[in-house]
Amino acid sequence: MSADAARIDRSRAAKPNGWWGMAVFVATEATLFGTLVGTYFYLEFTNPQWPPPGIPDPKVLAPLLLTAALVATSVPVQVAYSAARRDRVRLAQLALVVALVVQAVYLALQLHLFLDDLDTFSPNASAYASIYFTLVGAHHFHVVVGMLLEAWLVVRLVTGLTRYRLVGLQATAFYWHFVNVLAVVVLLTQISPAL
C-alpha cells in the first residue's frame, strides 16, 4: 500500500484535490491577513503618532532572528514531502520532527516576547495595541495549527504511507510555506515603526 501511494502520487498529472483544497484555504487566509495588515496601516495613517505616546517602539532584533529560524523550517518540511513521495517514510518523519523542534523553540520564544509585550502595554490601551496584538496573535495561532498538523502526520506515518496521508503531507507542506510567507509579512508590519 505504501509503495502504491507513492507511485500514484508520482503518476498524477494534476495536483491532487487535497492540495487544491489547501490552496483555496490559503487564498482565503491570505485575504484575512491582508485585511489585518491593511487595518494596521489604515489605523497608522489615521493616527498622528504611531505607536502612540507611552508605548515603546517594537523590538526588532529578536523577532527578526526568530522569523529567520521559522522560515528555515520550510526546508525540512519540503524534504519530508519529497521523501514520502519516494516512499522513504522514516526520513519523512525525521524531517518533520526536526521542523517541529525548531518551530516549538520559535513558538516558545515568541510567546515569551508576546507576554513581555503584554506586561509593557495592554491591548486595551489604544488602537495601535489592539491591532498589534491581534495581528501577532493571529500569526502565532497559525503556527500552532501548522505544528498540530505536522505532529498528527508524524504519528500517522508510523503505520505507513497511504494516498490520504501523502496528500495530507503535501497540503501541510504548502500550508507551512504560506505561514512562513505570512511570518515575513507580519514581521515587517510589526517592526515597521522602528525602521
Place this chain on the structure above:
Amino acid sequence: MAVDVLTPGAEQRIERLHRVWRPRPGVLGWLTTVDHKRIGLLYFFTTLAFFGAGGIEALLMRTQLAGPDLNVVGPETYDQLMTMHGVTMIFFFIIPMTTGAFGNYLVPLMIGARDMAFPRLNALSYWIFLGSGIFIYVGLFMHRAPNCGWFCYTPLNRRAFDPGPNVDFYALGLIFNSIASTATALNFIVTIFKLRAPGMSLNRMPLFIFAMLAVSLSLIFALPSLTADLVYLELQRKGGFHFFDVAHGGDAFLWQHLFWLFGHPEVYIIVLPAFGIATSIIPTFSKRRMIAFPLVALAELLVAFIGFGVWAHHMFATGLPTITLVAFAAASMMVVIPSTIQVFAWTFTVVLGRPEFRAPLLFIGGFIVFFVLGGLSGIMFAAIPFDQATTDTYFVVAHFHFIIFGAAVFPILGGMYYWFPKVTGRLYHERAAQISFWLTFFGTALTFFPMHIVGLLGMTRRVYTYKPHLGWDAYNLSETIGSFILAAGLLLIFANLVWSRFRGAPSGPDPFRGGTLEWATSSPPPEYNFAVIPKVTSPYPNWDPADREDDARRLQAGTLVLEEGHETPAVTVRDGYLDEVLRMPAESPWPVVVGLGVALIFTMLLLSHFVLASVAAGLTLFALAGWHLQEPELE
C-alpha cells in the same frame, strides 16, 4: 441513463453500484450522510424554514407600517425584526439556498461527478450552517436578537449603546455562519476544477457551473474582511480593544470599509447563482443554446471581479474625499457592462429560440424585468449627488428589493419548479404554477414599486412608524397589501410542490429535454448519480445523442463504471483529461460531531466563558482526529 435494454453484464454492474453506494437507513443515515444530494435536500428544507421566518418578520413589519401611528409591534421589537429579516434573508436563506441547496444538488450532477470533492466537509458545512441559524434565532426567541440593522454601524454597535447580547448574537452568529459558507465555496471550487467528467474541459462547463465558480471565488475573497470586522467588534465588546473608537485612536470608517468590502461582493454572491439558474432554464425552454456563450461565461466572472472594486458606493454620504467617491462611482458604472451583456444574451436566446412559456421560464421573465428595473435604479445611485439625496430613504429599500427579491429570488422560485421533477421524479402542476407566478410578480411589484415614491417623498428606512398627512399613507398601505399578495403567491408555490410530490404525474428522467448532464440520469438520481461516468464533448452534453449512446455501450463494456467502491474520476484542471480514480469517503458520524463542537465553542464565547470555549475547542480537535482516522482507502 437512456438505456432501453440492459445486458446481464450491465445489470450486474448497476446492482453492484447500488450495493456499494446504498445509504444507511433511517435518521442515522441522514445524520451521517455525505451524499451531496441528501445534503442539498437538508439545506433546502432548512433554508426554506428560514425563508418562512424571514417572511413572517417582513409581514409583521409591513403590518406595522400599513398605516400611520400603528402599534402592532413596539420600536425595540421592530428593530429586531428588521435586522433579523435582513440577516436571515441574506445569510440564512439566499446564500445557503443557492449554494447549499441548488449548488450542492446540481453541481456534481451537471459535471458528471458522483459527489463533491470533500464529501465530509460538505456535511460539516451543513451542520455548521444549521448550528449558526439556531444560534442566532435563539436570540430572537429570547427577545435579544440583533437590533442594529444588517450592517450594524459603529458606534451603535458598541457596548455603551447596545449593552445586551443582541450585537454579540449578530457578530458571533455571522462568524459561525461564514465558516460554513467558506467551506462550501472551497468545496465547489475544488469540485469544479477537479471532478468534472473526462472530456469536460473548462470551456465546456455549463454556465450554471461558471456562475457557481464565480460565487465561490467571491465568497473565498469576500468573507475574510467580514470575519475580521466581526472579530474586531467582539474583541472591542468583550475584550475592551479599540478598533472603531476614535477616542483611543480607532476609526469608525474602518468598520464601514471592511463591512462593504465584504458587503458589495456579497450582492453579486446573491445574484450570480440567479444568473446561473437563468442560463439553465432559458436554453431548455427556448430549445437552443445560449447565444454568446463565452461572453456570458466571461460576464459572470467579470461581475464577481468588479464587485470587489465598488464598495465605497455604499458610503457616498459619509464624507469621504470627493476623488474617492468619483473613482468608486466610475467603477460602479462599469458593472453595467457585464450585466447588460447578460441581459441581451438571455433575452435574445428566448427571441431567437422557440420559447415555451412554462412556469420556470415565466419566473425568468419576471427576473429579467426586475433585474433591469433594479439595475436602472442602481445606475442612479452611481451618480453621487442623487445617492446623497436619497441615501437611507425607502428609494434604497425599493432598489435592493427589486434586485434581491425580484432578481435573486425569482430564479430560485423558477428553479424550484424546473428541477422539481429531477429531485422527486414527479411533475409540478403547470396551471397552478403559472398562477403562482402572476401572484408573486404582481405582489412583488406592488410591494416594492411604491417604495421608490415614498422614498423620494422623504420616508427614511428603518423607521418603525410615521405620522399621518405626509402623503405616505396610501403608498404604505398598497405596499402592505402587495406583501400579502406576494406571500399568497409563495404559499401557492409551496402548496403546489407539496401536492405534486405526492400526486404529480411521473416525470421520467428528462421531462423538459434539458441540455445539461443532470437530465442524463434517472429522476430522482441514484446514490451514485451515473451508472457510467458520462462522455462530454460540448457544453450541452445531453443534446449530444451519440455521446449518450456511447455511455450505454460503455456501461455494457464496463468502461468507467467504477463499481468496485465509492469511486469517481479526477481530471486535469484545464483540459479535463482523466487523471486518476479517487476513492471517496463513505458515511461518517464525525461531521455532525465536529459541528456540535463548533456550536459549543460559539455558545461559550457568547456567554463569555472563555475557558469552557477552549475546552470545547479541544474536544473539537479530538473529533477532527477521529475524522482523519477514517481514511477512504482503508474502509
